[in-house]
Amino acid sequence: MVQKKVVIKNKIGIHTRPAATLVKLAAKYNSEFYIMKDGMEINGKSIIGVMTLAAEQGSTLQLRFDGKDEKVMAKAIVELFDRGMDDV
Amino acid sequence: MKNYLSSLKISRKSDVTVNFLYQNLKNRLKLKKLNNAGGENKITDKNLHRPGLAIAGYVDLFTYQRVQIVGNTEIRYLKTLTLEKQIETFKKLFSFNLPCLIITNQNKFHKNIIKIAQENNIALFSTPIETTKTTYFVSDFLDDHFSPQTTIHGSFIDVYGVGVLIIGPSGIGKSEVALDLVERGHRLVADDVIKVHQKGEGILIGTGTELVKHFMEIRGLGLVDIRRIFGIRSIRFQKRVEVIVELQEWDRRKSFTRTGLDLNTAKIIEVDIPHIQLQIFPGKNITVIIEVIALNYLQTHYGYNAAKAFANRLEKVIKNKNKQNKRAINYFEHDFE
Numbered sequence: 001m002v003q004k005k006v007v008i009k010n011k012i013g014i015h016t017r018p019a020a021t022l023v024k025l026a027a028k029y030n031s032e033f034y035i036m037k038d039g040m041e042i043n044g045k046s047i048i049g050v051m052t053l054a055a056e057q058g059s060t061l062q063l064r065f066d067g068k069d070e071k072v073m074a075k076a077i078v079e080l081f082d083r084g085m086d087d088v
Numbered sequence: 089m090k091n092y093l094s095s096l097k098i099s100r101k102s103d104v105t106v107n108f109l110y111q112n113l114k115n116r117l118k119l120k121k122l123n124n125a126g127g128e129n130k131i132t133d134k135n136l137h138r139p140g141l142a143i144a145g146y147v148d149l150f151t152y153q154r155v156q157i158v159g160n161t162e163i164r165y166l167k168t169l170t171l172e173k174q175i176e177t178f179k180k181l182f183s184f185n186l187p188c189l190i191i192t193n194q195n196k197f198h199k200n201i202i203k204i205a206q207e208n209n210i211a212l213f214s215t216p217i218e219t220t221k222t223t224y225f226v227s228d229f230l231d232d233h234f235s236p237q238t239t240i241h242g243s244f245i246d247v248y249g250v251g252v253l254i255i256g257p258s259g260i261g262k263s264e265v266a267l268d269l270v271e272r273g274h275r276l277v278a279d280d281v282i283k284v285h286q287k288g289e290g291i292l293i294g295t296g297t298e299l300v301k302h303f304m305e306i307r308g309l310g311l312v313d314i315r316r317i318f319g320i321r322s323i324r325f326q327k328r329v330e331v332i333v334e335l336q337e338w339d340r341r342k343s344f345t346r347t348g349l350d351l352n353t354a355k356i357i358e359v360d361i362p363h364i365q366l367q368i369f370p371g372k373n374i375t376v377i378i379e380v381i382a383l384n385y386l387q388t389h390y391g392y393n394a395a396k397a398f399a400n401r402l403e404k405v406i407k408n409k410n411k412q413n414k415r416a417i418n419y420f421e422h423d424f425e
Contacts, residue, residue: 032257040097045258046281048300048304048305049281051300
């Protein structure tokens with residue numbers, strides 16, 4: 001299991017499009033992916049789940065990866081967060 | 089095979105403020121504020137306390153951190169005391185860190201007592217409702233808010249009145265099965281993110297979230313609004329969780345129940361729920377199987393267990409000395425259809 005912490009950088013937080021970008025990237029990997037915010041943990045491969053977090057700019061998310069490709073997956077996902085979800 | 093329910097994060101509210109309690113119960117209990125203090129005091133315990141003994145002067149083990157309810161008994165007792173003695177009593181009582189105190193049956197406190205509460209920042213409320221009812225409402229409200237809760241990834245549907253929770257890995261088709269069930273007239277509670285909280289000792293209640301309410305993601309199609317498409321009869325807001333159906337990829341090596349005599353259960357929070365594992369392969373109609381699971385659950389609930397009934401029948405045949413493997417009907421006259 002790999003655990004990471006990320007901070008939301010893009011301005012309007014994880015709205016619909018960044019959520020879609022995130023789950024699309026997550027779906028490319030086999031490991032389980034969970035995101036926790038404010039004591040609620042959701043499945044990072046579910047777009048409805050990710051949107052439920054309603055994560056705003058500056059909020060911190062705890063990520064949990066579990067599976068065979070957890071390390072590569074964690075790296076790719078954390079990079080996406082660092083790039084501000086590729087949101088322009 | 090991964091266990092989807094073993095790593096659930098259980099959370100529990102650690103406190104609610106007195107103001108929050110007041111805002112939520114003021115209409116039902118016709119609560120009246122007797123002073124303007126202690127609104128931000130924290131309630132940390134779901135139990136209530138009637139401070140009879142503390143008022144009588146015995147404060148060992150006084151559970152002061154609970155919401156205090158004062159009824160006719162306490163007031164009647166206080167009336168036997170002089171005002172000086174009453175004030176002394178309340179000076180002692182309110183020196184503890186009480187969150188709030190509710191006085192029932194339209195009873196009243198002397199203004200000097202209200203002043204002592206104000207000085208100690210303790211909220212005082214009065215209600216015209218009798219003590220037992222007040223206790224019931226406050227207790228039910230606090231129980232709901234302090235109940236342990238968790239979030240589950242899956243689909244949750246009312247199938248013939250049975251709360252069926254479908255779980256399994258991402259992309260296995262939970263939402264598609266849920267959609268199929270809705271199409272057949274069953275009611276969607278929530279999809280993808282299900283909030284589950286425990287009520288009392290053995291009841292789990294599942295609901296959706298305010299944001300997502302009855303939207304669903306169908307892969308390849310995107311987000312759809314079930315309530316808009318199928319109407320009010322296709323949804324509900326909450327339901328007791330009664331059966332868990334776990335969808336799994338077909339695996340030849342895995343053994344699964346063939347008779348249904350041994351019921352597996354899975355634990356969510358502290359409640360054991362019947363747990364059925366279904367393996368998916370082409371040609372298997374999961375929707376119909378889930379309907380049968382729900383009906384079978386109802387049968388068992390109403391006292392008929394198909395697996396046991398069959399076992400009994402077999403036992404009878406085995407015991408019978410002159411047994412032959414009979415036809416279902418031995419001779420059914422002129423039924424040539």
